[in-house]
Amino acid sequence: MPAAPIERFLRSLHAKYAGLHDGVVATYIPELAKADPDWFGICVATVDGFVYAVGDVDQEFTIQSISKPFVYGLVLDDRGTEYALSKVGVEPSGDAFNAISLHKSTGRPLNPMINAGAIATTGQVVADTPAERSRRILEMFAKYTGRPMRIDEAVYQSESLTGHRNRAIGHLLRNFDVLTGDPTADVDVYFQQCSLLVHCRDLALMAATLANQGINPMTGERAIRDEHVESVLSVMASCGMYDSSGGWIYNVGMPAKSGVAGGVLAVLPGQLGIGVFSPRLDEQGNSVRALEVCRELSRHWALHQFNPPYCPQTGRRLVYTGADRNSSRMRHPADYARLERLGRVIVVVELQGNLAFASIEPILRQLDGGSAIEARSLILDFHHVSGINDVAGRLLAELAGDLRRRGTNVSFTHSQRLPGLRDAVESHLGNDPLVAGLFRFTSTDAALEWCEDELLKGVEPDRFLRIQDLREFELTTDLTEEELDIVAALLVPRRFADGEYLMRRGEAAGSLFLIFKGIVAVQLGTGRNAEQRLASCSTGTMVGEMAFLDGKERSADVVAEGDVECGELAVRGFGRLEQSAPGLYAKLLRNIALALAAKLRKANRAALVLGAVRDQDGA
């Protein structure tokens, strides 16, 4: 559904300029003179494929000169930039559209937007026959509009009957060998190209396709290679509006192209496309109403391309360290204390938005000079990145290489949606084993867990607990020796091999487990692929303690990762303590409550880290 404020403004614009009757319909070919001078349509198409449409938006008319930049784009795709530039220049001529502005010695037309340049361009479309050339041009336009294209035969015949000046241009171009075949045939294809029928919606979608890096936002089909979009838009910007191109950029600030049938399209790269249609033209051959509409749209919505949004958009969303926030691994309180003390050497940077030179440069500057110097591990999280170009990927690969030389381990996480990142990194680093290392962890949580493990290993080698270490657990920390003996007697030693389940979701909850050695994962889903790892628990922690509180069934699966040794404490045994050792029973309950309170504090603290970084973002 359209946004009401947008639609309302377009309707008011349409009403306002429907009253403008300046200008005259083109009459240089009789067929054009048959247009209803009051036809008036306005369309705005977004790069996500929504089209706002007001007025005569489905009335067909001939594309005329608006075809020129698109055929130029086809030639760029067919032949490459160098070849295209050898045939036609890119400088504004300062002359009218039908001037024969050829370079004195080479015969090269000044630009592809004047008729001479457009005819020269059409003649370069790769084809064996004129008919094939026409067909390829029609197919190309169909990709931009998303519908089959056809030619207005009457206009084509009319153009052909009266087009002597263009035929003269064709012969001159043949004389200079800019055209190399039968120039009459090339000019004929040009007449057909100009006689293509479009409507106002088409214009907006064609413009939006250029705004969207060459991909039609409605069909998802590519109409032109992305590296050629900037060239097409450049000739539109410098020469698109005949000899008022300078004033157009000054007033409207978008690359645009107009045609004598009354169409105008304008492109705001990366953002939207505009199509306007009204047949009355000014002296330069541009639609009078379309000019006014584009000018007012640009002003009212601040679309001038040289007037970008106020603040630069940073690519940095959030920075925190391993001291501020932990992975989902549950650890012994002593390990948490170590991470709080030492975790600053693990740095996590969440990136966001579109990563390109200007959004990535400040991040490189910060990481290269600042925090990352002392970091042993740097995790770059791409979860909130909506797009990344080659440049940003390459710069990040360079950063990773530099940091490795300083001994910092780098991970790129949550980058699966961004194949361009991996491509850019691979093309920069080649077969360097660093590449595999960068993409080793899919999630930040997994990377963070690994970094924490590495850090803790450095402080204390892999450890395990024995039954005489029972007091190490939060559950038993304040028990007397006698009470410890009672609990120890209730504990059933258990061993689990890698992949074995300690408990399964939905089962009755009959016990808790104290982990003496190894790691268990808490996960959801059945089958290996559907599993979602929620958290993990390592030596010195307990799992399944809700069994002692609510008697409900298990809410998740718990599975051993590697060999696990633990002690199982059954609810039944625990329950008997209520009578036999009520003091111990209450202590255990209190300790479970305290462990929950500690987890809650941790969760609140993690939320606060997010909150604190919000302010950093906003600053």
Added chain:
Amino acid sequence: MPAAPIERFLRSLHAKYAGLHDGVVATYIPELAKADPDWFGICVATVDGFVYAVGDVDQEFTIQSISKPFVYGLVLDDRGTEYALSKVGVEPSGDAFNAISLHKSTGRPLNPMINAGAIATTGQVVADTPAERSRRILEMFAKYTGRPMRIDEAVYQSESLTGHRNRAIGHLLRNFDVLTGDPTADVDVYFQQCSLLVHCRDLALMAATLANQGINPMTGERAIRDEHVESVLSVMASCGMYDSSGGWIYNVGMPAKSGVAGGVLAVLPGQLGIGVFSPRLDEQGNSVRALEVCRELSRHWALHQFNPPYCPQTGRRLVYTGADRNSSRMRHPADYARLERLGRVIVVVELQGNLAFASIEPILRQLDGGSAIEARSLILDFHHVSGINDVAGRLLAELAGDLRRRGTNVSFTHSQRLPGLRDAVESHLGNDPLVAGLFRFTSTDAALEWCEDELLKGVEPDRFLRIQDLREFELTTDLTEEELDIVAALLVPRRFADGEYLMRRGEAAGSLFLIFKGIVAVQLGTGRNAEQRLASCSTGTMVGEMAFLDGKERSADVVAEGDVECGELAVRGFGRLEQSAPGLYAKLLRNIALALAAKLRKANRAALVLGAVRDQDGA
């Protein structure tokens, strides 16, 4: 500190083109010929004020034609656009820089970048005397460079001695009344303007100032009104590089200006400024090395303005409803259940980035048509918004007006850093009481709390509990009648007036409170202003329960908001139960643990909402 990959590339560029010796130093005035042809500097300045500098970046040279767009900007500020356009046009001339391209009948120079247009422009700077005009021009440049400016007297004298062609232009302009005073004096000021000494760093900062909407990113000082920046950049884009402007846009894609002393500056709006200096010129009068450097910078870093980052940047960061996530108010479990059932009518949208037409339009479309239609309350959160322009503010004000007519209550939260939003809303809605309503809540949490209260009021009027309702509390929900009586006997009824403290941070924790009526706030900080409201608790909840677990001091203040009635349960009384009623004692401990587990589940669920929306973001 500079980012190594950026600095490295600039050094490699400098090394590569230091070997390029094409072109010749300008000799049309003798002083310029004294330049060392090997001088070569490259600077890139970011819109946050960092300058990358390689080579001869502090070597001074005269600004020459690079002064033209800046003086044009000064005239726009002094006289307005309409007046400026009446004196000088904005169309490329297709001729060389010193051509006398005046409109045949009006004598209006074609554009401000050719000498005729520049002299006409200089003559419009508001001043009573030529000396004042010179001084104002120097002061203007000092704002762009952030340092005092001075003129190279030798070059100025040299220009003045040889500048007959420019004097001729001055007289012609006087003849047509484009200049209205003594043309010799105007041309003299023009010579001084061209003789201004700048270095390569200056050029980059001048460019970055234009990229930064007219504000010098190093000093924070405004050099030109923001609405005129686009006009200055437009004349640079269409006419800045003499008669190779079309090729420049095609190859480099940034508005730029060059001078015959060998300087070139280029602007990527919103992103960065480039300055390059090397005296050898090509036939068009542009520095040969500077052209190559800019072309390669543009290609290597994908800076072409018609080649924007791949994906459009949406202004929507996160959407959730009052059913997914609650405010920090602690409520009775029954109220939580109601919110889970009914909360979908409260919609929160977190916005992000730069809000302008293209980033706000998809949000309007979604809210106008979709979720907000059924919403009773819509909260727009601006915490992550880095900037907003008038257009986006106006469109949001329109949306709010439309939604109000449908009965939806709208709040704009966390918008204090964005005075432009309030300005835009006020200028659109005027004195409409809606404005005060929109900005009523500073935080999303406060707005959400209010929306929840309103929603719950609709279901059940303000309620309160009495001692016979004791079983309503989580603490006591499964007690027998006898146990309830024991607890009731231990409870001390307490009343607190608005602002009275139930507990203070740091005090010994001697009791918990069951809230029978009213609301208490949990907050940090001393004194009214320093307070940070962490959460609040309403009827049916308990507060201070950690006292029963860890015996530590209070971690926050708790204060009554309005009249509060509650029951206080002392730790001492609770402790005696361990002996007298051990079953009850264990039940209370278990219930505290269960309440903590419920809070933990809520915290984890809120984190999951964030996680889920991450995926939505990424999609």
